[in-house]
Amino acid sequence: MKESIPNIVDIKRIQETLKAKLWVKNTAEGEYITGIYASDLMSDVLAYGNSGSVLLTGLNSVQAVISAYMAEFKGIIFIRGKVPEKETLNFAKEKGLFIFSTEDDMFEACVKIANIEGKAPEIIDETKTEKKAWNIITHTFYIDGQDFASAGMVSTQVKAILKSIGYDPLLIRRAAISTYEAEMNVVMHARKAEVTLTASDKEIYIIIIDEGKGIKDIDQAMQVGYSTATEEQRALGFGAGMGLPNIKKNADVLEIDSVVDTGTRMEIVFYVK
Amino acid sequence: MQTQKCKHQWEMVNTNPGFILTEACHKCSQVSTYFSREDNPPFEEYRDGEHFWNVMASAQSVRFDLKCKLCNTLVTFDELSSLLLCTGCKKDCDVYRLMEKYSGKRIWFYVAFGFKPYADKLMLSDEKIKILEDYYNQRRDSTNSSIKIVSFEMIDDPDSCAGEFIIDSSMLLLAPPEKK
Amino acid sequence: MKLNEIIEKLSLKVLTNLEDKDITGVYISDMLSDVMSKAGAGNIWVTIQSHKNIIAAANLIDIAAIIISQGTDIPEETIELANRYNVVLLGSDDSTFVLGGKLYQIGIA
Amino acid sequence: MRYYHSHVIIQEKCTGRLTCIRTCPTQALRYRNNSIIFHDDLCVDCGACINACEEGVFVPIIDEIADFEKFEFKIVIPSHTLYTQFGLNVHPGLIHRALLNIGFDAVHEISKHAYELSYVVSESLKSNIQRKPIISNFCPSLIRLVQVSYPNLIDLISPFDVSRELAAKEAKVKYSRELGLSQDKIGVIFISPCPAMVVSIKQPAEKDKSWIDGAISINDIYNSILPEILRIQEESSEEAENDFFYYGKSWGVLGSIQKHHDPEHTISVAGIDNIKMILDDIEDSRLQNVDYIEAFTCPQGCISGAYCVENPYISRNTAIMFEKRYGDPPEIDNKEIHLRMDKNYYKLDKKVIPRITRSMSGDITISIKRMNQKQKILRKLPNKNCGLCGAPTCETFAQDCAWGDAELTDCIFLKSNSH
Numbered sequence: 001m002k003e004s005i006p007n008i009v010d011i012k013r014i015q016e017t018l019k020a021k022l023w024v025k026n027t028a029e030g031e032y033i034t035g036i037y038a039s040d041l042m043s044d045v046l047a048y049g050n051s052g053s054v055l056l057t058g059l060n061s062v063q064a065v066i067s068a069y070m071a072e073f074k075g076i077i078f079i080r081g082k083v084p085e086k087e088t089l090n091f092a093k094e095k096g097l098f099i100f101s102t103e104d105d106m107f108e109a110c111v112k113i114a115n116i117e118g119k120a121p122e123i124i125d126e127t128k129t130e131k132k133a134w135n136i137i138t139h140t141f142y143i144d145g146q147d148f149a150s151a152g153m154v155s156t157q158v159k160a161i162l163k164s165i166g167y168d169p170l171l172i173r174r175a176a177i178s179t180y181e182a183e184m185n186v187v188m189h190a191r192k193a194e195v196t197l198t199a200s201d202k203e204i205y206i207i208i209i210d211e212g213k214g215i216k217d218i219d220q221a222m223q224v225g226y227s228t229a230t231e232e233q234r235a236l237g238f239g240a241g242m243g244l245p246n247i248k249k250n251a252d253v254l255e256i257d258s259v260v261d262t263g264t265r266m267e268i269v270f271y272v273k
Numbered sequence: 274m275q276t277q278k279c280k281h282q283w284e285m286v287n288t289n290p291g292f293i294l295t296e297a298c299h300k301c302s303q304v305s306t307y308f309s310r311e312d313n314p315p316f317e318e319y320r321d322g323e324h325f326w327n328v329m330a331s332a333q334s335v336r337f338d339l340k341c342k343l344c345n346t347l348v349t350f351d352e353l354s355s356l357l358l359c360t361g362c363k364k365d366c367d368v369y370r371l372m373e374k375y376s377g378k379r380i381w382f383y384v385a386f387g388f389k390p391y392a393d394k395l396m397l398s399d400e401k402i403k404i405l406e407d408y409y410n411q412r413r414d415s416t417n418s419s420i421k422i423v424s425f426e427m428i429d430d431p432d433s434c435a436g437e438f439i440i441d442s443s444m445l446l447l448a449p450p451e452k453k
Numbered sequence: 454m455k456l457n458e459i460i461e462k463l464s465l466k467v468l469t470n471l472e473d474k475d476i477t478g479v480y481i482s483d484m485l486s487d488v489m490s491k492a493g494a495g496n497i498w499v500t501i502q503s504h505k506n507i508i509a510a511a512n513l514i515d516i517a518a519i520i521i522s523q524g525t526d527i528p529e530e531t532i533e534l535a536n537r538y539n540v541v542l543l544g545s546d547d548s549t550f551v552l553g554g555k556l557y558q559i560g561i562a
Numbered sequence: 563m564r565y566y567h568s569h570v571i572i573q574e575k576c577t578g579r580l581t582c583i584r585t586c587p588t589q590a591l592r593y594r595n596n597s598i599i600f601h602d603d604l605c606v607d608c609g610a611c612i613n614a615c616e617e618g619v620f621v622p623i624i625d626e627i628a629d630f631e632k633f634e635f636k637i638v639i640p641s642h643t644l645y646t647q648f649g650l651n652v653h654p655g656l657i658h659r660a661l662l663n664i665g666f667d668a669v670h671e672i673s674k675h676a677y678e679l680s681y682v683v684s685e686s687l688k689s690n691i692q693r694k695p696i697i698s699n700f701c702p703s704l705i706r707l708v709q710v711s712y713p714n715l716i717d718l719i720s721p722f723d724v725s726r727e728l729a730a731k732e733a734k735v736k737y738s739r740e741l742g743l744s745q746d747k748i749g750v751i752f753i754s755p756c757p758a759m760v761v762s763i764k765q766p767a768e769k770d771k772s773w774i775d776g777a778i779s780i781n782d783i784y785n786s787i788l789p790e791i792l793r794i795q796e797e798s799s800e801e802a803e804n805d806f807f808y809y810g811k812s813w814g815v816l817g818s819i820q821k822h823h824d825p826e827h828t829i830s831v832a833g834i835d836n837i838k839m840i841l842d843d844i845e846d847s848r849l850q851n852v853d854y855i856e857a858f859t860c861p862q863g864c865i866s867g868a869y870c871v872e873n874p875y876i877s878r879n880t881a882i883m884f885e886k887r888y889g890d891p892p893e894i895d896n897k898e899i900h901l902r903m904d905k906n907y908y909k910l911d912k913k914v915i916p917r918i919t920r921s922m923s924g925d926i927t928i929s930i931k932r933m934n935q936k937q938k939i940l941r942k943l944p945n946k947n948c949g950l951c952g953a954p955t956c957e958t959f960a961q962d963c964a965w966g967d968a969e970l971t972d973c974i975f976l977k978s979n980s981h
Contacts, residue, residue: 007368037548038550063445066970070939070977105482107556111554134930134931159846161933170714288490328595358669399609413515440506448932449928
């Protein structure tokens with residue numbers, strides 16, 4: 001995906017080119033929008049719309065302004081001279097969205113906006129790059145080293161998310177156990193870590209990046225029973241050295257790269273059959 | 274409304290958007306539909322006579338009249354709730370038999386629906402249906418295909434008609450689109 | 454402008470059998486009631502909707518072709534109904550706005 | 563599949579107090595367009611809504627004595643909890659006599675079967691053919707909770723029958739032989755402390771048909787047998803006192819398990835949220851050394867069931883005292899139980915199967931899209947869980963919107979307040 005820097009379009013220029021009627025002034029700090037989204041279907045506005053865009057719509061109801069607010073848009077342009085009702089205007093004033101209306105129909109409005117900077121329209125609207133993201137879910141969690149009391153919280157949350165998506169229970173179990181083992185490693189051997197869960201209908205990625213002692217010899221760490229846990233950690237039942245091999249057993253792909261005294265990056269992948 | 278010898282050229286005027294609301298009375302479970310021009314359909318239950326009406330569903334729609342460009346006759350269509358494209362769902366339906374008769378002539382059949390309860394609501398006259406048909410045929414290039422509009426009274430049980438209504442339902446819905 | 458030329462220039466996916474037609478203009482909207490009252494015969498209709506009742510609206514006013522934008526999945530029934538009433542159905546990954554801009558750029562006023 | 567539920571919803575009585583939507587532990591209730599919306603696939607019949615609603619919108623479906631006239635011979639099986647409802651100085655024998663006076667032909671005790679089954683469970687725990695930990699199955703609401711939210715733990719549910727069913731089976735067989743009556747002429751009626759047991763009688767999750775023909779709630783029977791008890795007490799209470807009665811352990815009371823199973827490897831838990839914590843730990847295989855889990859969805863066990871009358875803490879005290887007074891087990895020889903075990907007499911014939919709820923049936927891409935949608939909505943909601951939108955929390959409201967069941971304008975914070 002080419003890194004398209006969202007072309008910035010000045011809100012005042014849009015109002016002038018569309019000879020738009022101003023209903024609610026733009027109070028947001030930036031005077032610019034980073035995308036244009038033309039639709040009358042609110043479910044798509046929320047799903048595809050990117051923050052910082054403007055909504056072009058013929059749907060004259062308070063749902064439009066609420067969906068735009070949910071999708072973090074900067075404002076709405078009602079087309080074909082639609083007159084927004086009081087409730088829409090009040091909501092926009094409160095939440096800081098601008099509202100224009102223009103006599104043009106959707107095609108004319110799109111064309112005029114697309115030609116303001118004389119740029120090809122796809123540079124202005126980078127929703128295309130964003131589109132694929134919405135059938136993938138991502139979550140980030142943070143783990144603090146030595147915090148035994150809340151050890152296991154992240155894996156419980158990962159499990160809850162995978163369960164509500166509706167993956168096969170065995171797959172959820174493997175993912176939860178691997179996350180739990182990785183979480184234990186961080187709690188015992190690292191200062192802190194960031195965990196990102198990315199799930200789609202094809203695979204589940206769990207990436208753990210920690211700052212800590214790192215692993216000197218990864219192959220050795222993969223031996224069953226190898227453990228550098230301290231005595232009192234072992235007393236608590238942690239550090240039985242099951243960690244990495246157990247993850248390896250459960251994961252479809254396990255990639256570890258580690259730098260001593262800086263940290264380790266672990267990528268665990270599960271394929272969804 | 275006399276329509277003398279003028280060879281009418283219809284155009285759509287006074288189009289304003291609104292909602293077709295379906296309501297049910299939870300006392301006698303009678304269903305009624307009507308067109309509301311309000312921007313946000315009312316959702317509170319209200320009492321009217323011995324009925325307790327509750328909105329069950331709403332869909333975006335548009336009201337319009339037809340005016341003849343030549344003789345300025347104005348024909349209102351407040352009795353029309355929505356048009357339905359007949360997809361021949363039931364073999365024993367009169368509209369299906371009509372379609373069979375004209376099959377191969379690229380004539381598409383639409384059914385003009387009124388408001389429920391159909392019985393005691395104003396019915397769309399055949400004359401108005403003919404005007405509606407002319408309007409749409411004038412709007413299209415009728416050389417290769419044309420449309421025919423019939424009244425829903427041709428159908429014995431209008432509620433079980435499974436054609437395609439031209440109506441904007443679930444526009445306000447937030448559920449992401451599903452593969453139907 | 455001819456429909457085949459547009460399909461080629463915008464590299465649109467053709468989903469139904471294709472009859473080449475003259476295109477009289479572009480209409481963009483996701484509301485059927487909008488299309489029914491405003492769109493013109495021979496127009497290209499750009500929408501995100503893929504439910505089969507778009508065929509009912511397109512067929513009523515003789516829409517030349519429908520472009521379903523944003524790479525929306527198009528159900529089988531919609532394609533079947535489109536073929537039955539010879540409405541041309543096209544798919545594109547571009548968003549509605551981008552399609553509007555591109556159609557204008559290749560010369561459809 | 564239509565799920566049988568323990569209550570009927572009277573919409574007209576609802577005044578929109580929203581207490582029920584907040585009390586329901588599995589968030590199966592909504593209030594929208596002036597009516598209650600009931601997600602029947604999520605309901606586990608714990609009866610919390612029946613007690614929470616002061617307007618009486620949730621009416622329990624329960625039988626009355628009159629419903630059993632069609633049986634020539636009526637046997638009543640009181641739930642173990644009934645004995646603790648009348649305080650310390652009412653001897654259980656009195657309760658039995660009162661039951662006979664109000665129209666039942668025979669009373670059949672449940673305690674002997676409870677003892678038998680707990681012996682069967684502890685024996686089967688020794689032989690490790692059974693996957694551990696075993697989860698108790700006498701609380702039907704717990705079985706439905708596992709069916710709905712923990713489908714992969716289904717085969718941990720105890721494979722043995724429950725004491726009320728065993729009691730009903732043996733009573734029906736015994737009296738049918740003694741009286742020479744066909745079994746369908748003999749009615750077995752269970753006095754239930756909660757709605758969940760009624761549901762497990764009308765639509766059992768673990769068998770095709772229950773041995774019990776109907777259920778009466780404790781609070782209904784309480785009003786008819788209390789006057790009888792007081793009358794008998796005045797006339798000839800001493801005589802009733804030396805009826806033989808075996809109370810056994812305080813079954814149905816939280817923690818009673820530790821008295822008849824090895825406490826080191828057993829856990830007793832009550833309350834749906836606490837049960838979820840335990841079930842989560844099982845899923846993460848963190849309960850390595852636990853063999854048996856006794857779980858009640860009601861907070862104090864069956865003594866705090868929705869149909870109980872007595873204050874649960876008093877019933878608990880009564881149960882502990884009765885265990886001392888009438889606790890020595892009858893002379894059941896364990897060899898007899900072993901013989902029956904070998905013939906799988908106690909084994910359930912059907913396996914419990916998970917319940918397909920709406921969220922599980924959709925395909926993964928759609929539920930991911932829905933989850934993204936829900937998150938975007940949730941970020942802008944006030945997170946005050948005020949419930950005025952008719953959903954218990956902002957999160958469930960965002961979920962409802964993402965499923966298309968609710969409109970954003972239902973949230974009063976999203977409607978602009980500067981009218």
